[in-house]
Amino acid sequence: AEDVEVSLLALNPNIGGPKNLPILESYLDDEECEAKKISSHKPRLVILGSGWGAVGLVKNVNPNDYHITVISPRNHFLFTPMLPSATVGTLEFRSLVEPIRRIVASVNGHYIEASAEKVEFQDRLVEVKQHLPDGSSRDFYVPYDKLVVAVGSQTNSHGVNGLEYCNFLKTIEDARLVREKVFRNLELACLPGTSEDERKRLLSFVVCGGGPTGVEFAAELYDFLNEDLCNTYPKLLRNLVSVHIVQSQGHILNTYDEKISQYAQERFINDSIDVLTNARVKSVEPDRVIFSQKNADGVAENKELPCGMCLWSTGVTLCDITKDIAASLPGHQRNKRAIETDTHLRVLGAPLGEVYAIGDCSTVRTNITEHIVEFLKTYAVKANVSIENYEITFQQWRDIAQNIKRRFPQASEHLRRVDSLFTEFDQDHSGTLAFAELTALLKNIDSKVTSLPATAQRANQQGIYLGRKFTKLARAQESLAMDEVVNKDIDDLVHRPFAYHHLGSLAYVGNAAVFDFNGYSLVGGLVAVYLWRSVYFAQSVSFRTRALLFMDWLTRGLFGRDITPL
Ligand code: FAD
Known part of the structure; x- marks a missing residue:
C-alpha cells in the first residue's frame, strides 16, 4: 500500500439526495492527491459492516485501486467462534477483538462509526445515522461507486415473550453481561440469607437453542463449574448447579453429521447437562422458562424450568437495513430471509456491478x-x-x-x-x-436449496472473493476496450462466479471437540480440543490477537479462569 496519511472526512456544505441531507465530500482533493502522487479518481468503495465479510474484503482488496470507507456502529472486528469461551473467563474479551481502525488504516481507508439506514440506488448514496453522546443523532449521505453490504444478522426472537429477561451471545457486550450474570448469581447463592430453593434457582442456567452457540456456551459453563468452581466457591454449591439445553429439534447440533450430534448429546447427558429435545419455549419470565415438550406419544406437554439465567440463542434474522434494501427492490428480491445476489454476489435488482451483499445478510440465488x-x-x-x-x-x-x-x-x-x-x-x-x-x-x-450457511466461514470466503475480484476489476477497466466495459458483464469477464468451499464445521463440547468435514466426522477428547484451538488460533485476525489467545490459554492453565466479572 502507498504510504498515505488518511485525511479527516468532511461533510459537503451543500445538501442533496432525496432527503436533502449533507453529503460526505470526496476523500482527498486533487491537490492532496497530486502531492501524495496517488490518483484522485479511484472509485469509492463503501463497505457496510465490520464483521467477517467486511474484514475479509478489506484485507484482500488492493488499496491503491479504491478509496475505501467502512461504516459500522461496531468499532471492532469480533472473532465470534470463540465468544462462548469469554463468558466464563476462559478467554479475555480483548483477545477476541481487533480495532477496525487498525484494519482500515492498513489500507489507508476511512472508518465511520455509524449505522447505514438506507441505500439510494439511483443516486449512489448511503444514508447514514451517527448517534451522538447527548442522545441526538446526525444524518448524512455517503456517496459510493461500489457498495458492499455486510451487515450480518440479528437475534431471532421467534415471537416469544419475555426476551427482556434473557441474555444473548452475539456481541462482546453480550458476553460481558453473561459473565457478569454468572458470577453475580454465584455470589448471590453464597449469601448467608439465601434459601436452598433460591440457590437452586439462581444456579439453574437454561440455554434456549441447541445449535453450536448454545452448545458451546453450555460446555464452557460446565467446564468452569467442574474445574474452577470447587476451588473458589463453597463446594456445596456444585450440587445445586444445573445446566439445561432446550432444543426444538430431536437432537442438539442438528445441522452437523448425525454421529456428531449423537456424540455431543451423549457426552452432555453423561456430564449431567440436561438436554431437553423436541421442546419449544413459549415464554420467559424473570425466574422461569415456560416451554412445551412432546412426550413419547408425540403429545405436547406444558412444562417450566426455574432459572437464574436464560441464554437465548435460537438463530438469527434480518437487520432493519437488510429488510429495507430487499423491500426497495421489489420484483427482484424474492427471499424473505436475506438479500438475494447472483453468483457474482451482486444484489439482484440493483444497478449492475454497483451493489454487492455478502455474509449472513445475503443469500446467493442458486443455479x-x-x-x-x-x-x-x-x-x-x-x-x-x-x-x-x-x-x-x-x-x-x-x-x-x-x-x-x-x-x-x-x-x-x-x-x-x-x-x-x-x-x-x-x-x-x-x-x-x-x-x-x-x-x-x-x-x-x-x-x-436457497441459502448458504450463515457462518463466519462463508462470510469470510465471500469477502476474500470480492477483494480479489475488485482488484481485478480495477485493473481490467484500465486495459479493456470501452465497448467491452459497457456492453459485457465485466464481473463475469474478469473473475469466476463465487463458489463456496465448505471446509467443515467444528464445535467445542466440554473438554472434547467435534469436527464435521464434508460428511467425515471426528469426535474426541484432548487431541481434538488442541486441534480445535489450533484451527481458531490460525484463523485469528492478527498477530496481536494470536499472542493474546496464547497468553490466555497459558494463564488459564497456570492459574485457572479469571473469575472477576469484568
Ligand atoms: P457479522 O460478523 O455479524 O458483522 C456484521 C457487521 O455489520 C457488524 O460489524 C455490525 O456492527 C455491522 N452492522 C450491523 N448493522 C449495520 C448497519 N445498519 N450499518 C452498518 N453496519 C452495520 N460461524 C462459524 O463459521 N463458526 C463458528 O464457530 C461460529 N461461532 C459463532 C459463535 C457465536 C457466539 C456467534 C454469535 C456466531 C458464530 N458464528 C460462527 C457465526 C458467524 O459469526 C457469522 O456467520 C459471521 O459473523 C457473519 O459474518 P458477517 O460479516 O455477515 O456479519
Missing part, C-alpha cells in the same frame, strides 16, 4: 440445475450427441454430484435423494439415465 446442465453438455459434446439425447452413467452422475456438493453443501441432502432415485431406476448402477429423466428428478432443486 444448481444450470451447473448440472453445464456438466452434461461437456459429456454430450465429448460423446458427440445432443444433450437431449445424452444418457448419463451413474459414475458420471456421482462425479457431478460430488462437485455440486462442494459448491453448494446445503444441496447434499437433495442430491442424496437423487442418488437413491437413480438407484430405483437402475438397481445395479450399470445402466444410464436419459437427460429428461434426470432433469425430472432435479425439478425444483434450486428453489429447495
Whole structure:
C-alpha cells in the first residue's frame, strides 16, 4: 500500500439526495492527491459492516485501486467462534477483538462509526445515522461507486415473550453481561440469607437453542463449574448447579453429521447437562422458562424450568437495513430471509456491478440445475450427441454430484435423494439415465436449496472473493476496450462466479471437540480440543490477537479462569 496519511472526512456544505441531507465530500482533493502522487479518481468503495465479510474484503482488496470507507456502529472486528469461551473467563474479551481502525488504516481507508439506514440506488448514496453522546443523532449521505453490504444478522426472537429477561451471545457486550450474570448469581447463592430453593434457582442456567452457540456456551459453563468452581466457591454449591439445553429439534447440533450430534448429546447427558429435545419455549419470565415438550406419544406437554439465567440463542434474522434494501427492490428480491445476489454476489435488482451483499445478510440465488446442465453438455459434446439425447452413467452422475456438493453443501441432502432415485431406476448402477429423466428428478432443486450457511466461514470466503475480484476489476477497466466495459458483464469477464468451499464445521463440547468435514466426522477428547484451538488460533485476525489467545490459554492453565466479572 502507498504510504498515505488518511485525511479527516468532511461533510459537503451543500445538501442533496432525496432527503436533502449533507453529503460526505470526496476523500482527498486533487491537490492532496497530486502531492501524495496517488490518483484522485479511484472509485469509492463503501463497505457496510465490520464483521467477517467486511474484514475479509478489506484485507484482500488492493488499496491503491479504491478509496475505501467502512461504516459500522461496531468499532471492532469480533472473532465470534470463540465468544462462548469469554463468558466464563476462559478467554479475555480483548483477545477476541481487533480495532477496525487498525484494519482500515492498513489500507489507508476511512472508518465511520455509524449505522447505514438506507441505500439510494439511483443516486449512489448511503444514508447514514451517527448517534451522538447527548442522545441526538446526525444524518448524512455517503456517496459510493461500489457498495458492499455486510451487515450480518440479528437475534431471532421467534415471537416469544419475555426476551427482556434473557441474555444473548452475539456481541462482546453480550458476553460481558453473561459473565457478569454468572458470577453475580454465584455470589448471590453464597449469601448467608439465601434459601436452598433460591440457590437452586439462581444456579439453574437454561440455554434456549441447541445449535453450536448454545452448545458451546453450555460446555464452557460446565467446564468452569467442574474445574474452577470447587476451588473458589463453597463446594456445596456444585450440587445445586444445573445446566439445561432446550432444543426444538430431536437432537442438539442438528445441522452437523448425525454421529456428531449423537456424540455431543451423549457426552452432555453423561456430564449431567440436561438436554431437553423436541421442546419449544413459549415464554420467559424473570425466574422461569415456560416451554412445551412432546412426550413419547408425540403429545405436547406444558412444562417450566426455574432459572437464574436464560441464554437465548435460537438463530438469527434480518437487520432493519437488510429488510429495507430487499423491500426497495421489489420484483427482484424474492427471499424473505436475506438479500438475494447472483453468483457474482451482486444484489439482484440493483444497478449492475454497483451493489454487492455478502455474509449472513445475503443469500446467493442458486443455479444448481444450470451447473448440472453445464456438466452434461461437456459429456454430450465429448460423446458427440445432443444433450437431449445424452444418457448419463451413474459414475458420471456421482462425479457431478460430488462437485455440486462442494459448491453448494446445503444441496447434499437433495442430491442424496437423487442418488437413491437413480438407484430405483437402475438397481445395479450399470445402466444410464436419459437427460429428461434426470432433469425430472432435479425439478425444483434450486428453489429447495436457497441459502448458504450463515457462518463466519462463508462470510469470510465471500469477502476474500470480492477483494480479489475488485482488484481485478480495477485493473481490467484500465486495459479493456470501452465497448467491452459497457456492453459485457465485466464481473463475469474478469473473475469466476463465487463458489463456496465448505471446509467443515467444528464445535467445542466440554473438554472434547467435534469436527464435521464434508460428511467425515471426528469426535474426541484432548487431541481434538488442541486441534480445535489450533484451527481458531490460525484463523485469528492478527498477530496481536494470536499472542493474546496464547497468553490466555497459558494463564488459564497456570492459574485457572479469571473469575472477576469484568
Ligand atoms: P457479522 O460478523 O455479524 O458483522 C456484521 C457487521 O455489520 C457488524 O460489524 C455490525 O456492527 C455491522 N452492522 C450491523 N448493522 C449495520 C448497519 N445498519 N450499518 C452498518 N453496519 C452495520 N460461524 C462459524 O463459521 N463458526 C463458528 O464457530 C461460529 N461461532 C459463532 C459463535 C457465536 C457466539 C456467534 C454469535 C456466531 C458464530 N458464528 C460462527 C457465526 C458467524 O459469526 C457469522 O456467520 C459471521 O459473523 C457473519 O459474518 P458477517 O460479516 O455477515 O456479519
